[in-house]
Amino acid sequence: MNARIRGIFEDAGVRGWMHAVSLDEPEASVELDADAVVPMASVYKLPLLAGFCRLVDLGELDPRERVTLEPSARTAGPTGLSAFADPVTLSLRDLALSMATVSDNASADALLDIVGLRRLAEILESFGLRRTWVRRGTAANLRDLQRRTGVDDPDAALAVLADNDRTDPVGVYEAANASAASARDLTLLLRRLWAGELLSASQTEFVKTTMHRQVFLNRLASGFPHDGVRVAGKTGTFGALRHEAGVVTLPGGAAFAIAVFTHAARGDFRQPRVDAAIGEAARVAVDVLR
Amino acid sequence: MITERHLQIFIALAEEQHFGDAARAVGITQPPLSQGLRRLEALVGAKLFERGAGGVELTPAGVALLPYARRALTSIEDLHQAAVARDPEGPEIRLGLAPEVPPSAGAAVAAACGSMIPGSRVTVVTAPTSSLVNQVGTGRLTLAAVLHPAVLDGLEAGPVSLLPTWALVPAATVDSEVVALRQLKGLPIAVRPRAEAPAARDLFLDTLALHRPDGGTVVVTDERAGLAMAAAGQAIVVTADPALIAPGVGRHRLADDPLPLRLRLVWSRTRTPFLRPNDVMAQLTEALAS
Incomplete structure (x- = not known):
């Protein structure tokens, strides 16, 4: 099995890490370097979403509380509030929605500020995650990239990573300083979320609904070209990293938690083969586990 | 007892001012680097570094002791060099070339390899990039000139050379x-x-x-x-x-x-016979592209 998954990654020109597990029979799994800790890129928004919901359950945060984000203070990014021109006022739960469905960097950093790194670390530990660390948000990640590339502008710094004629600056893909997780830890988080073990019924429902609303269908979902198969996920993209963690539910109700991390050899912003390989690997895993 | 590794850690931290970068320079991970530093500080009875805002900085004691560490390490390296020069067999440098490498460029790299370690024996094989990366990873080859981009799986790699x-x-x-x-x-x-x-x-x-x-x-x-x-x-x-x-x-x-033909030299961090692999690879890269 591993040879098949390895073959998919090799063919796509990526190094890959993966863990897939049936929600009902967690002893059956498909894995490839599942315990290696890999920089999560925007997949960190998934544990952040879970942490936010936990604080709502505890009564420490009011999901209806409104915050205003000024353009000057917002993290750059291609989607959501990051792309807006004017000040935006919205509730915390809508901030979480924008963060999780379109990977909105501005919303994610604002929510991370409110939740707090320390509080989030405690919650993730209480969830039983031992190899998941949210050490910084997107803004700090981009600042680190700018420092390492010696370029002032985030877009120009990302362009350095995308250039196939240049060497990646040392340390940009290092897990040690970034928000990072193992594939197995993320499927554990998803499994416990889906089982309702971590959050109240209403917050569990909010997480599931939000993750099903994610707009990116080119990775995990691309492996299941059938509307009867439901895919809830959170992608992560940074430089040559392409990831997604999510839950795939078959028409009969059988469901599988899957986390796929990839590090592509090419730097290009757009890498459809890699996106498709993530879907293909997920499909192969589900076919084995079902 | 102060070892060669302690000296390498001291000097690398002084030069890189960053734990992750220093660990990479020495060819180890961060935990043994921190541990080695603590041991060295205990042995010399002084704190050598302070953690500052942007990284680590030498303490006055560190500044005072650094030149001695440099001299000691240079002497050890001289000892290695002298030992290698006395070996009648000489070390073997196994070089791999991707088939796309022009014969004249491959010859230039092989010639430069030989002059790096006096008395060394250079052997050369040609194989596709994926096979060369694998052989360098398992230690069957010392280094290889491979196509870029390629999945390198933890190997060290030099800058990208563009050949017209x-x-x-x-x-x-x-x-x-x-x-x-x-x-x-x-x-x-x-x-x-x-x-x-x-x-x-x-x-x-x-x-x-x-x-x-x-x-x-x-x-x-x-x-x-x-x-x-x-x-x-x-x-x-x-x-x-x-x-x-x-x-x-x-x-x-x-x-x-x-x-353009994009080429890169790859080698294993732990198996290189070169005392200063980065300097050697810089010279070999020059030979490749000239």
Whole structure:
């Protein structure tokens, strides 16, 4: 099995890490370097979403509380509030929605500020995650990239990573300083979320609904070209990293938690083969586990 | 007892001012680096570094002791060098070359390898990039010149060298010395099998498709076969070899060099016989690209 998954990654020109597990029979799994800790890129928004919901359950945060984000203070990014021109006022739960469905960097950093790194670390530990660390948000990640590339502008710094004629600056893909997780830890988080073990019924429902609303269908979902198969996920993209963690539910109700991390050899912003390989690997895993 | 590793850690931290970067320079991970530093500080009875805002900084004691550490490490390296020079067999340097490396460039790297360690024996093999990366990883090869981009799986890699390429075209197809890629119509371009280096080959093919939407490709086993097909009027060869010629085949520069040969030296961090691998690889990279 591993040879098949390895073959998919090799063919796509990526190094890959993966863990897939049936929600009902967690002893059956498909894995490839599942315990290696890999920089999560925007997949960190998934544990952040879970942490936010936990604080709502505890009564420490009011999901209806409104915050205003000024353009000057917002993290750059291609989607959501990051792309807006004017000040935006919205509730915390809508901030979480924008963060999780379109990977909105501005919303994610604002929510991370409110939740707090320390509080989030405690919650993730209480969830039983031992190899998941949210050490910084997107803004700090981009600042680190700018420092390492010696370029002032985030877009120009990302362009350095995308250039196939240049060497990646040392340390940009290092897990040690970034928000990072193992594939197995993320499927554990998803499994416990889906089982309702971590959050109240209403917050569990909010997480599931939000993750099903994610707009990116080119990775995990691309492996299941059938509307009867439901895919809830959170992608992560940074430089040559392409990831997604999510839950795939078959028409009969059988469901599988899957986390796929990839590090592509090419730097290009757009890498459809890699996106498709993530879907293909997920499909192969589900076919084995079902 | 102060060891060579302690000295390497001290000097690397002083130079890099960053735990992760220093660990990489020494060729170890961060925990043993921190542990080694603590041990050294205990042995010399002084704190050598302070954690500052942007990284680590030398303490006054560290500044005072650094020159002694440098001298000690240089002496140890001299001892290694002297020992190597006395070995009648000399160390063996096993060099791998991807088939795309022009013969003259491969020869230059091999010659430079030999002059790096006096008395060394250089052996050379040619194999596809994916096989070379694997062989360097398992220690069967000391270093290799491979296509970039490729999945390197934790190997060390030098900068990317861009070698210009020529189009070898059946005579009378085009007459100008410099041709645009899109002018090369009607004949397939000879390419080696994709599995040899999926990421590099896809980058080549994607670039080709962008500039030259029709004409296609034909898979050949090597440049010898490609050249023969060009001579027979059946294919176009794109090569970085400045000496590849045949009667009836014209050599043309490609306008703006859209398909450069991207090469990179790779080696294993833990298995290199070179005392200062980064310096050696910089010189070998120069030989590769000259």
